[in-house]
Amino acid sequence: MPDVTALIEIDAVERVFGGGRTLFGGHKPGVHAIQQVSLEVRPGETLGIVGESGCGKSTLARMLVGLDKPTGGAIRFKGEDVAEAAQRDFGTLARRVQYVFQDPVSSLNPRKTIRAILEAPLIHLLGLGRSERRERLAELMDAVNLRPEFLERYPHEFSGGQAQRIGIARALAASPELIVLDEPVSALDVSVQAQVLNLLDDLKARFGLTYVFISHDLSVVESVSDRVAVMYFGRLAEIGPSKAIFADPRHHYTRLLLDSVPVPGRPVLAPEDGNAELPDPYDPPPGCAFAARCPAADDLCRTKRPSLEEGAVDKEHLAACFHPPLLTGEKRAG
Numbered sequence: 531m532p533d534v535t536a537l538i539e540i541d542a543v544e545r546v547f548g549g550g551r552t553l554f555g556g557h558k559p560g561v562h563a564i565q566q567v568s569l570e571v572r573p574g575e576t577l578g579i580v581g582e583s584g585c586g587k588s589t590l591a592r593m594l595v596g597l598d599k600p601t602g603g604a605i606r607f608k609g610e611d612v613a614e615a616a617q618r619d620f621g622t623l624a625r626r627v628q629y630v631f632q633d634p635v636s637s638l639n640p641r642k643t644i645r646a647i648l649e650a651p652l653i654h655l656l657g658l659g660r661s662e663r664r665e666r667l668a669e670l671m672d673a674v675n676l677r678p679e680f681l682e683r684y685p686h687e688f689s690g691g692q693a694q695r696i697g698i699a700r701a702l703a704a705s706p707e708l709i710v711l712d713e714p715v716s717a718l719d720v721s722v723q724a725q726v727l728n729l730l731d732d733l734k735a736r737f738g739l740t741y742v743f744i745s746h747d748l749s750v751v752e753s754v755s756d757r758v759a760v761m762y763f764g765r766l767a768e769i770g771p772s773k774a775i776f777a778d779p780r781h782h783y784t785r786l787l788l789d790s791v792p793v794p795g796r797p798v799l800a801p802e803d804g805n806a807e808l809p810d811p812y813d814p815p816p817g818c819a820f821a822a823r824c825p826a827a828d829d830l831c832r833t834k835r836p837s838l839e840e841g842a843v844d845k846e847h848l849a850a851c852f853h854p855p856l857l858t859g860e861k862r863a864g
């Protein structure tokens with residue numbers, strides 16, 4: 531039964547790239563980018579999704595907005611299957627769910643003026659006439675704090691921060707309910723990051739938006755999220771209220787991320803940690819994918835995959851861990 535109280539429901543989603551059968555009927559392995567991910571996005575919240583490069587964040591983001599399709603499970607927006615909705619009529623879905631890309635300048639067509647870029651959704655998604663478009667363009671530029679005369683300029687004339695404001699204005703153009711922000715500030719200087727994050731916060735309140743905020747940068751995710759989902763190797767490692775996750779992580783991977791995040795803007799993992807011990811995505815291990823890097827792993831972890839309930843604190847804070855780190859209270863008691 532779809533959960534219609536959720537804005538988006540991600541239900542046992544899988545995404546395998548490649549794979550299938552060879553010409554001679556043999557089995558070709560595929561990349562398991564997303565495996566059995568289930569979570570919901572609630573109306574009005576900012577759900578942060580964090581994890582290191584390659585853990586499947588972008589794949590999940592693309593499926594949320596209908597740019598890619600799960601190979602298993604389903605994603606529903608207000609109870610409606612997103613992949614089916616995208617196939618039937620992408621425009622209708624795009625009016626409700628929008629995407630902001632990581633690289634602001636290259637996500638804008640270099641041959642088009644800002645006016646043409648922002649008018650496209652007003653024409654194609656909303657079918658607005660000339661005078662309504664003029665009004666809406668003025669509103670959008672004002673909403674993202676850009677001067678109206680910028681409308682006649684081209685993307686290369688803007689700084690990264692300004693270009694990202696235009697990307698945000700384009701996402702806002704059709705008055706969506708949900709915006710998926712895929713690393714929206716990673717390409718920006720730290721000083722500019724704060725301005726764009728503040729702007730996103732204002733817009734959320736002003737237009738009653740819901741955000742899915744994807745980032746490899748834990749300090750950014752902490753500053754914007756109501757709840758946080760931590761992904762590791764295509765699966766959810768932990769999910770819970772932002773405060774609880776940062777104060778009392780229940781997965782050793784989250785712990786590792788927290789321990790390696792002293793400065794804003796720094797990648798979540800020290801380069802020397804590398805990806806050396808990431809399992810083979812063509813052949814996921816039977817147990818916990820983090821076991822090879824985990825200080826608490828034992829034979830159980832290496833052979834059996836923990837469910838999210840295994841390390842749960844309560845029904846809001848779940849962690850896929852057989853031997854979760856102690857809670858603050860437990861530490862004090864010990």
Ligand SMILES: Nc1ncnc2c1ncn2[C@@H]1O[C@H](COP(=O)(O)OP(=O)(O)OP(=O)(O)O)[C@@H](O)[C@H]1O
Nearest residue numbers: 547561562563582583584585586587588589590811
């Ligand atoms: N089109 C594709 N074909 C084959 N494999 C893919 C494809 N897209 C993603 N993958 C693989 O799926 C896994 C998840 O990739 P994804 O880009 O979603 O991760 P990510 O967490 O967003 O990483 P990054 O932050 O580097 O973008 C990786 O192993 C990647 O190599």
